[in-house]
Amino acid sequence: MPDPIVAHPRLAPIYDAFDGARDDLATYLTIADEVGASRVLDIGCGTGSLAVLLTERGYTVTGVDPAAASLEVARAKDPGGKVTWIHGDAGALPALDADLAVMTANVAQVFLTDDDWTRTLRGIHAALRPSGHLAFETRRPGRKAWQDWATDPAHAVLDIPGIGPVEQWREVTSVDLPLVSFRHSYRFHTDGTVLTSDSPLRFRDRDEVESTLTANGFRVLEVRDAPDRPGREFVFLAERTT
Known part of the structure; x- marks a missing residue:
């Protein structure tokens, strides 16, 4: 179950106001350009801030989120219906042949158990094309x-x-x-x-994240700093290998 902050019908519409300027999204726009993506999967897309930015730049975007109230806010930002919105979770995605999957705003930390995290990574793997990329952030435990x-x-x-x-x-x-x-x-x-x-x-250290990526068919290409939060985040860029 998603947290009320994104799922409650009175809280989802105020989420963006308290979230402030989304300087963190620039990292993912840069990565989408670097890897030459065309089709992008936004996992835990929430109120759709990144998904809408990506479509404005010409990307084909699918946004998935388990919180219906947040998706309602997201759809209102996308009156032309350019984004494909899916109410659900990453563990049950269809094969989308996506070039890039992203998880912004520390979405990776909401998967509390090893089983949930593994199921998510396997779902992402299946949704990506061969040699597709995965980019996400997680807070540094230290x-x-x-x-x-x-x-x-x-x-x-x-x-x-x-x-x-x-x-x-x-x-x-x-x-x-x-x-x-x-x-x-x-x-x-x-x-x-x-x-x-x-x-x-869930706070996972770098070694744990890297080992789980490797175990689920990814190769870690790079671990970056988040430029808007130096020293606070790991930003992982991985590639589907199998």
Whole structure:
């Protein structure tokens, strides 16, 4: 089940407002150009920010996400229906003959168990053409991002068009490595409703990620830094080998 932050019908429409400028997406636009992709699969596409950018640049894009509420927001950004939107998960994709699959915004960390991660990698493998590429990011465990989250109790209030003022705050609820859980809370000032979303993440180190990629038919070509978050992320670029 996807977290309420992306699946609840009142939270999905405000996700982009609190997510801010998506400087992280430039990395994936660059990679799509570098590998000469034409057909791109956006896994965990959420509200469709990257998928729409890619279609504007001429790519053929499929976006997949298990959160129907987020896909509804994504479709509204794509009135011409250029993107193929799939409600589901990467483990059950058809053979798409994609040149490139991507997972942005640390989507790779939502797969908590080894079985879920393996199923996802195998699904991606099947959706790619031979020698197709996979690019994704994951937070560096040694950076201990959860410590920053725990010391940032600030409440942010945004006045969102059509919705009104919404207040957001975050707290870390559990650190039991490799799992870290945190909670986003939202107060809608128009009616006082408070909604919460609990989000567990799996922190995998570089060696673990590389070994799982190799075990599931990929060759790691490069591990980069995220230029908008230096020292905080691993950005993996891998190629389907079998």
